Amino acid sequence: MSTLREDAQSLHEQLVPHLPDDCADEYDVDALETLFDSYVNTYRVPRTQAFESVRGHVLKEAGIDTDAFWAAQRDGERGTTDDPLPLAECTTDNEWVTIRAKVVELWEPQHESIHQVGLISDESGRLKFTAWAKSDPPDIEEDTTYTFKDVVVEEYEGSYSVKINSRSEIIEHAHDSEEAVTDVGTMTTTQEGFFVAIQGQSGLIKRCSASDCTRVVTGGECSEHGAADGEFDLRIKAVIDDGRTAQECLFTRGVTEEITEIDLEEAKKMAADTLDFTVVSDRFTDLLIGRRFTVEGPLLGRYLLVDEVGETPERAFSExxxxxxxxxxxxxxxxxxxxxxxxxxxxxxxxxxxxxxxxxx
Amino acid sequence: MYRRAVWEATESMATSDSQTRQGATVPDREVAKHVFAAELNEATYTFKTSQDERAPVYLALPTGERANRVCVMGTVTDVEDVGTDDQEYLRVRVVDPTGTFWVYAGQYQHEALKKLKKIQPPEFLTVIGKPRTYKTDDGTINVSLVPEDVGIVDVKTRNSWVFEAARRTLERVGSARETSPKVAALAREQYGHDGSYFAHVAAFALQNLLDGDDSAANLDEETIEERLEEAEAKGYDVDGKKPEQESK
Incomplete structure (x- = not known):
C-alpha cells in the first residue's frame, strides 16, 4: 500500500491545475501529507477511504470548480479540437467528448433550468444537445458551426444526446472557415423499392399538445397525459422493399404531402366529410402500395427518416x-x-x- | 416545433428498437420477392428453418431462393366469391405476362377483401402477400397467394414491376447457387432441374414489355380487353388447368 506521502503527492498532482493562485501554498505536498496524517491517525478514517475524504475536503475548502476538476480526472476523453469525434460515434453514456457541429435547430426550452436546447449536426449524423442554465453557457446560434470541447454524452433509453456543462468550451467558427460544417447529416441511407406495407398510425394523426409531448393521441388519449385533444399532423410509416431488404420508412408531413399530393387541410376535410380518420391512410395506401420509389435520409433506429423522395421508373424508362x-x-x-x-x-x-x-x- | 416533433417521434422509435435489440423479439420483416407467375406456380415445395410452430414457411423457388412473401403485379381478370352463403371467400385471378396468380382472400384478410370486392376487372393490381401451397384432390400441388395488401396500380407501375421481376429472376438464375446454395440445392433436388430456364421466362416477359411499349402509356380498356382475350386464347388463364397449346 502506498505511503501517506505518496498519496499526498498524487493528490497534489491532481489538484495543482485547479487550485486558485492565492491558496496554492496552503495545499502543497507537505500540507496535504499533514492532512492525510490527521485523517488517518487522529480521526481514524480508514486508510482506504482517506484519499477520497481528503480530496473532498480540499475541493470544498479551496473552492475548486468541481465540474472542471472531475472532467479533468476523466481519462480517455475522445476527440480533440483538431480532430473532433464524429457525432455518429457519440454512443457511450457519460463519455466526455469534443465535437464539431453545426446548430441545425434551436427549440423553445420547456423549463427555466434549460438555457438552450436543440439539434446539432455534422457530416456523420445529428444529436440533441442541452445546455443547462446553471452552468451559465454562452449563447449559440442556429446555422453556425462550433467546436464543443468537453461535452458529455448522455444516453436515455437508447437515444443519445450531449450535455454542455460549465467546463465545456465552445468555439465559434466563421461560416466560410475550413471548420464550418457544410454538409449536415450526409450519413444518409438510400433505399429503392416498392411500397409493400403502410403501417398503423399513418395518415391523419393527432399529436398530444401538452408541452414537450409529441405522442400520437389515440382514442382521444395520450399515453402520458391522458385525455387530450391534440394537434393534427400527417405522416406515413411504411415498408419499402426491393426484394433484398425491407426498410421501414417514416415520412413526415412535408414528404407525405409531396408524394401523396394531399396536404393537411385536404386530409382534414376528407376525414371531416366521412367522419373517419382512416379514410386518409386508406387513401394513402391506395395511392402508394406497389409503387416504386427511391427514398433517402438518415437512419433513426429502425426507421429511415425520409428527406428526399422520388418515384423511380421515370428515370429508367422515360425513353x-x-x-x-x-x-x-x-x-x-x-x-x-x-x-x-x-x-x-x-x-x-x-x-x-x-x-x-x-x-x- | 414541428421538426422537434419529428425528432422526438423518431427518438422514441429508436428507443423501442434498442429494446428489441436487447432481447425482446421483433423479428426482421421478411422481404417480398419479385416472382413471375410461371415460377411461383412451380414452387410447390415449402420448408421451415426451425421446428417452432410459428416459424416462417418458405417456398423454395425453382431458381434457388426462398420466398416467405412476394410482391406481384398483373391484371385482374376475374373476382369470384367461392365461399359459403355466410362466409365470403374471394378467388381472384391476376395475370402477368407469364401466367396466373391465384389470390384467395377470406375473413382474415379483411382489408384486402374489402378492396378486392370493389374491383371491376380488368384492372392492374398489385398483391403483397404470402404464398401458400395446397394439394388438390388429384394430388397436384397448387400455389396460391394470401394477400396482406392489395392496390390498384397504373400501367407504368405494373411495367416497372415486370422489369424488376425479370431482373430479379435473371439474378437468381445467375447467382442463387452461390448466394443461397442450400435452397438452390434443395430446389434442384425437389424439382429435378436448376430453374435456369426461367431466364427464358424473364426474357419473354421483357419482350412482352417492349411489345406494349408504344401504346403502354395510354392503353384504354378496350385494348386491354383485346389483349386479355388474346392471352386467354393462348391459354394463360383457363381455370387454372394446364394451358392448351395452340402452337405446336
Whole structure:
C-alpha cells in the first residue's frame, strides 16, 4: 500500500491545475501529507477511504470548480479540437467528448433550468444537445458551426444526446472557415423499392399538445397525459422493399404531402366529410402500395427518416423500355431463345447454364 | 416545433428498437420477392428453418431462393366469391405476362377483401402477400397467394414491376447457387432441374414489355380487353388447368 506521502503527492498532482493562485501554498505536498496524517491517525478514517475524504475536503475548502476538476480526472476523453469525434460515434453514456457541429435547430426550452436546447449536426449524423442554465453557457446560434470541447454524452433509453456543462468550451467558427460544417447529416441511407406495407398510425394523426409531448393521441388519449385533444399532423410509416431488404420508412408531413399530393387541410376535410380518420391512410395506401420509389435520409433506429423522395421508373424508362431491356439482358449474358416466342410453353424446359448463354459467372 | 416533433417521434422509435435489440423479439420483416407467375406456380415445395410452430414457411423457388412473401403485379381478370352463403371467400385471378396468380382472400384478410370486392376487372393490381401451397384432390400441388395488401396500380407501375421481376429472376438464375446454395440445392433436388430456364421466362416477359411499349402509356380498356382475350386464347388463364397449346 502506498505511503501517506505518496498519496499526498498524487493528490497534489491532481489538484495543482485547479487550485486558485492565492491558496496554492496552503495545499502543497507537505500540507496535504499533514492532512492525510490527521485523517488517518487522529480521526481514524480508514486508510482506504482517506484519499477520497481528503480530496473532498480540499475541493470544498479551496473552492475548486468541481465540474472542471472531475472532467479533468476523466481519462480517455475522445476527440480533440483538431480532430473532433464524429457525432455518429457519440454512443457511450457519460463519455466526455469534443465535437464539431453545426446548430441545425434551436427549440423553445420547456423549463427555466434549460438555457438552450436543440439539434446539432455534422457530416456523420445529428444529436440533441442541452445546455443547462446553471452552468451559465454562452449563447449559440442556429446555422453556425462550433467546436464543443468537453461535452458529455448522455444516453436515455437508447437515444443519445450531449450535455454542455460549465467546463465545456465552445468555439465559434466563421461560416466560410475550413471548420464550418457544410454538409449536415450526409450519413444518409438510400433505399429503392416498392411500397409493400403502410403501417398503423399513418395518415391523419393527432399529436398530444401538452408541452414537450409529441405522442400520437389515440382514442382521444395520450399515453402520458391522458385525455387530450391534440394537434393534427400527417405522416406515413411504411415498408419499402426491393426484394433484398425491407426498410421501414417514416415520412413526415412535408414528404407525405409531396408524394401523396394531399396536404393537411385536404386530409382534414376528407376525414371531416366521412367522419373517419382512416379514410386518409386508406387513401394513402391506395395511392402508394406497389409503387416504386427511391427514398433517402438518415437512419433513426429502425426507421429511415425520409428527406428526399422520388418515384423511380421515370428515370429508367422515360425513353421507353428498349434500352433498359437490352442492357439488362446483356448484363446477364442472355442470348437464349425465347424473345420472339409466342408462348412461353414453347421454351425449352431446360437450359444448360454452363454451355449456354444464361451464365451468371 | 414541428421538426422537434419529428425528432422526438423518431427518438422514441429508436428507443423501442434498442429494446428489441436487447432481447425482446421483433423479428426482421421478411422481404417480398419479385416472382413471375410461371415460377411461383412451380414452387410447390415449402420448408421451415426451425421446428417452432410459428416459424416462417418458405417456398423454395425453382431458381434457388426462398420466398416467405412476394410482391406481384398483373391484371385482374376475374373476382369470384367461392365461399359459403355466410362466409365470403374471394378467388381472384391476376395475370402477368407469364401466367396466373391465384389470390384467395377470406375473413382474415379483411382489408384486402374489402378492396378486392370493389374491383371491376380488368384492372392492374398489385398483391403483397404470402404464398401458400395446397394439394388438390388429384394430388397436384397448387400455389396460391394470401394477400396482406392489395392496390390498384397504373400501367407504368405494373411495367416497372415486370422489369424488376425479370431482373430479379435473371439474378437468381445467375447467382442463387452461390448466394443461397442450400435452397438452390434443395430446389434442384425437389424439382429435378436448376430453374435456369426461367431466364427464358424473364426474357419473354421483357419482350412482352417492349411489345406494349408504344401504346403502354395510354392503353384504354378496350385494348386491354383485346389483349386479355388474346392471352386467354393462348391459354394463360383457363381455370387454372394446364394451358392448351395452340402452337405446336
Amino acid at each position: 421507353g423500355y428498349q434500352e433498359a431491356v437490352v442492357e439488362l439482358l446483356a448484363e446477364h449474358n442472355y442470348d437464349g431463345p425465347g424473345l420472339t416466342a409466342a408462348s412461353i410453353e414453347d421454351l425449352p424446359r431446360s437450359y444448360d447454364v454452363q454451355a449456354g448463354g444464361v451464365g451468371g459467372d
